[in-house]
Amino acid sequence: MIVAEDTTAWGEDLFGEPSLPRLLDSLGDVEGLDWIRLMYVFPQRVDQTLIDAMNRNPRVIPYLDMPIQHSETRLLELMNRRISGDTLRQLLDTLFESIDGLVLRSSLILGFPTETDLEWEALRQFLCTYEFAHIGCFAYSHERETKSARLEPQIPPDIIEARIQGIMDTQLSLVTKRNQSLIGRQFEMVVDGDGVGRSYREAPDVDGNMIILNPDGLVTGTVIPVTVVGVDGWDLIVEANTSQKNP
Secondary structure, eight states: HHHHHGGGGGGGGHHOOOOOHHHHEEETTTTTOEEEEEEEEGGOOOEEEEHHOOOOOTEEEEEEEEEOSOOOOOHHHTTOOHHHHHHHHHHHHHHHOOOOOOEEEHOOOOOOOOTTTTHHHHHHHHHHOOOSSSSEEEEEOOTTTGGGGGGGOOOOHHHHHHHHHHHHHHHHHHHHHHHHHHTEEEEEEEEEEEEEEEOOTTTTSSSOOOSSSSTTTTTTOOEEEEEEEEETTTEEEEEEGGGGOOO
């Protein structure tokens, strides 16, 4: 896993410019790194060069953790995000067209000062349009002496909580339908122990799990083939291929 405060800024101190694709090319030659997962990449720095590097390095899994915070340009500007809603949508179209099997994770901020009901609904519809496999929702946190603290109106906590719940309810419904389409699919799964594991689709600690129906005899840390047989909320229910279990 590659993660930083801004993973896409890697190399600025070494080469004078962001050089994450260069890092991926180097890591792609390292034996034993079977899954290279990119976390916390800023959307304004995701370009065709990075996409090409992901595609030409088979050890880089088609998974991106890309915090977008919101979908609406006015709020993105207030949040000091250097990307517009239209550019974000164009980027997402390019990513899904260019990276086969892409799994996308993101984080959102709800209740940013002046956020309207219409902007919240636009964000909800945005999630219905673009296939985010995993999202995290966070409430805007009021901090004194910041520009956002001086904006009006500030959103009451109960409304923020309701907006978060509405987004997560929508996402759960979408994820459940998408996960049901995975029933019958086979994946390589890392055994995490305690009857659960994860494929390339799930980052540790933050995403859902694969719940193993037949975990007896599986060794933690090994990679085995599994078949998806059901869905339980955010999680997938899987059966281990018994002919390839660990001795």
